[in-house]
Amino acid sequence: MGAAAATFALGVPARATDAARDAATAVEYVDVQLLDITDLHGFLQGAPGSNSVIVGNGGRSYTVGGVAYMAAHLERLRDGHPNSLFFTPGDAFSGWEFDAAAFADEPTIEALNRMGLDFATAGNHEFDKSPAMLRRHMEQGIPFPVEGRDTSFTDSSGLRFHGADFRYYSANLVRSQDGETVLPAYNIERVRTADGRELPIGFIHLTAVGSERFPGSFQPGLATLDDVATADRYAALLKSQGVNAIVLSLHDGAVAGADFNSGVDPSGPALDLALRVSPDIDVIVTGHWHTRFNMMVPDPNGVPRPFVEAGCYGQVVNEINLRLDPLTGRVIRELTVSTNHPNTRDIAPHPELAEVVAHWAGQAAERDRTPIGRQTGSFLRARNTAGESTMGNLAADWALWAGSRPTDPENDANIHPNVPAELAVVAAAPRVGQAVIAGDLVLDPASGGAVTFGSAWRAIGFGDPIVSAWVSGQRIHDALEEQWTTAESGELRFAPLAVSRNVRYSFDARGPVGDRVHPAEVFVDGVALDLGRRYRLAAPSYTLLASDGYPALSEFAEPYRHQRDFESFVAYVRETAVLSPQPRGRVTAAAASDATGAVGTVVDPPVPLLPDGTPVPRPEAAIISADRPRPTRDGGRAPC
Numbered sequence: 062m063g064a065a066a067a068t069f070a071l072g073v074p075a076r077a078t079d080a081a082r083d084a085a086t087a088v089e090y091v092d093v094q095l096l097d098i099t100d101l102h103g104f105l106q107g108a109p110g111s112n113s114v115i116v117g118n119g120g121r122s123y124t125v126g127g128v129a130y131m132a133a134h135l136e137r138l139r140d141g142h143p144n145s146l147f148f149t150p151g152d153a154f155s156g157w158e159f160d161a162a163a164f165a166d167e168p169t170i171e172a173l174n175r176m177g178l179d180f181a182t183a184g185n186h187e188f189d190k191s192p193a194m195l196r197r198h199m200e201q202g203i204p205f206p207v208e209g210r211d212t213s214f215t216d217s218s219g220l221r222f223h224g225a226d227f228r229y230y231s232a233n234l235v236r237s238q239d240g241e242t243v244l245p246a247y248n249i250e251r252v253r254t255a256d257g258r259e260l261p262i263g264f265i266h267l268t269a270v271g272s273e274r275f276p277g278s279f280q281p282g283l284a285t286l287d288d289v290a291t292a293d294r295y296a297a298l299l300k301s302q303g304v305n306a307i308v309l310s311l312h313d314g315a316v317a318g319a320d321f322n323s324g325v326d327p328s329g330p331a332l333d334l335a336l337r338v339s340p341d342i343d344v345i346v347t348g349h350w351h352t353r354f355n356m357m358v359p360d361p362n363g364v365p366r367p368f369v370e371a372g373c374y375g376q377v378v379n380e381i382n383l384r385l386d387p388l389t390g391r392v393i394r395e396l397t398v399s400t401n402h403p404n405t406r407d408i409a410p411h412p413e414l415a416e417v418v419a420h421w422a423g424q425a426a427e428r429d430r431t432p433i434g435r436q437t438g439s440f441l442r443a444r445n446t447a448g449e450s451t452m453g454n455l456a457a458d459w460a461l462w463a464g465s466r467p468t469d470p471e472n473d474a475n476i477h478p479n480v481p482a483e484l485a486v487v488a489a490a491p492r493v494g495q496a497v498i499a500g501d502l503v504l505d506p507a508s509g510g511a512v513t514f515g516s517a518w519r520a521i522g523f524g525d526p527i528v529s530a531w532v533s534g535q536r537i538h539d540a541l542e543e544q545w546t547t548a549e550s551g552e553l554r555f556a557p558l559a560v561s562r563n564v565r566y567s568f569d570a571r572g573p574v575g576d577r578v579h580p581a582e583v584f585v586d587g588v589a590l591d592l593g594r595r596y597r598l599a600a601p602s603y604t605l606l607a608s609d610g611y612p613a614l615s616e617f618a619e620p621y622r623h624q625r626d627f628e629s630f631v632a633y634v635r636e637t638a639v640l641s642p643q644p645r646g647r648v649t650a651a652a653a654s655d656a657t658g659a660v661g662t663v664v665d666p667p668v669p670l671l672p673d674g675t676p677v678p679r680p681e682a683a684i685i686s687a688d689r690p691r692p693t694r695d696g697g698r699a700p701c
Contacts, residue, residue, distance in 0.1 A: 093382070101152070115377070130405065132413070144253060165211065168421040230246065236474075277680065305389055321376075371401060376403070442498060442501055447653070449648045455640065475622055479621045494603065496609075496665070543610070543611045566590075
């Protein structure tokens with residue numbers, strides 16, 4: 062390990078040995094090309110903001126992104142490689158670009174189909190809806206719930222969505238009740254030798270450990286198994302089947318410097334795995350961390366193997382060239398070469414993919430302005446003295462509605478009963494992280510108060526579900542107390558929680574932190590809060606998992622996952638039909654005007670910015686600013 066660390070510090074060329082420099086002339090072996098991209102997240106048009114510029118190859122900058130350019134680069138890279146395989150280590154969809162997200166991520170699948178993706182690892186975001194959504198809709202094209210409204214839209218060819226032309230895999234994501242894998246664990250691909258025989262290559266797929274407890278992919282009925290043990294088990298299984306070339310596609314990553322085509326001083330869970338996992342694995346392709354590196358690391362026997370990550374949002378295409386023994390199918394490891402290619406925009410875009418991008422951009426613009434309801438007044442985030450706002454009240458009422466919805470048969474990773482929520486809370490200005498409330502809903506008199514699809518979509522949400530769960534009255538009280546903290550400067554901070562329309566409470570502005578809310582002054586449906594009773598509470602998963610700084614609520618039981626926030630809020634507007642602002646008064650600040658009273662200063666969490674000053678995409682901003690552990694020695698952590 063000491064020698065390996067010294068090598069890392071200097072940076073390692075992406076060749077297994079110097080002999081790999083002449084690998085292209087090694088005609089006695091079978092040439093295999095592996096192409097991969099990761100964490101596309103539905104960005105069909107291009108990477109957002111400064112994510113569109115990457116640095117590599119001696120400090121040179123490249124403008125990158127866009128599937129139309131990627132398709133052109135792929136066409137060039139595949140030329141002359143009859144044994145070429147194209148795959149992704151995950152998070153291809155759960156679109157963060159409106160053009161994809163507003164159409165159930167079907168545009169991303171269409172683009173990947175047209176680019177010839179062969180197979181995919183399921184990342185955590187592939188489970189932002191449900192395993193059934195992935196298998197039954199994204200793979201098989203089965204519409205739900207309503208064709209043409211929620212899924213199964215018309216693609217750029219004029220046909221209804223038919224699903225992916227490729228399959229998803231994960232070896233370590235299982236159903237918690239029986240331990241059965243949700244997806245197939247591995248796939249075996251065949252490549253041809255010069256004399257027409259076939260050689261197998263095995264691909265093992267891993268999803269980030271803990272994905273089922275991430276806010277977006279929170280799935281009560283799923284679990285992830287240990288990644289190293291799982292990879293070793295399937296490597297041994299593949300070897301026993303006569304597969305002598307094995308690739309690990311891993312949706313977890315690392316950090317390894319800023320140069321996209323090298324690796325310096327790496328750290329992170331993927332590196333820990335790469336140094337420990339079976340030496341029978343010849344290649345390790347990673348994702349999840351939105352980083353870019355390309356290097357060789359030693360396996361447990363000291364033999365180098367590729368260890369790569371291809372950025373995010375379509376920035377990079379990774380190419381790994383393997384040489385296989387034509388008799389045994391074994392990888393000649395010393396001849397392996399890996400290269401990260403920037404997906405530059407200085408070439409002609411592929412016309413077919415350019416048509417796909419243009420089609421969905423036009424569809425998105427139309428959907429953005431489509432009316433789905435009406436409002437009689439403006440809903441604003443402006444707060445009164447007690448921290449209450451009309452937008453906060455609307456959000457809490459929506460959360461109560463969402464937490465009381467009937468059971469969705471396609472939401473198949475719930476294992477607890479769907480008990481309707483009795484009350485709801487939403488962090489209007491959370492202590493940390495991001496607010497699920499993204500904007501105001503301002504009345505537009507010229508349209509007759511129309512609420513459009515786009516305005517509702519942008520008002521609430523960053524991709525996390527509403528969850529209903531049992532929480533004790535004591536914990537609800539404690540969460541209300543957690544709205545106040547004392548900053549290092551001594552300043553009193555106030556992080557107000559919005560409450561649903563059937564809740565009233567008051568707090569004493571003269572009380573010390575931790576003793577401002579008396580349980581007798583908290584009422585649910587007109588009855589005082591019972592500290593010893595359980596209540597069915599609805600809240601965003603982000604809040605129940607303490608990502609926004611209210612840890613009291615994290616002690617919940619029997620959670621039931623409901624629909625994702627922005628889709629759920631759109632459904633709420635559709636069903637409610639007419640939104641009318643309610644008078645404020647759910648929260649009362651007693652003695653707020655008293656000389657000894659202080660409500661506290663509300664500090665809205667800042668929105669993280671990219672280096673060019675543009676905002677980080679909201680789903681990513683929610684993740685990187687959440688209150689959660691930092692797993693690497695330098696404070697880095699996975700952004701998604």
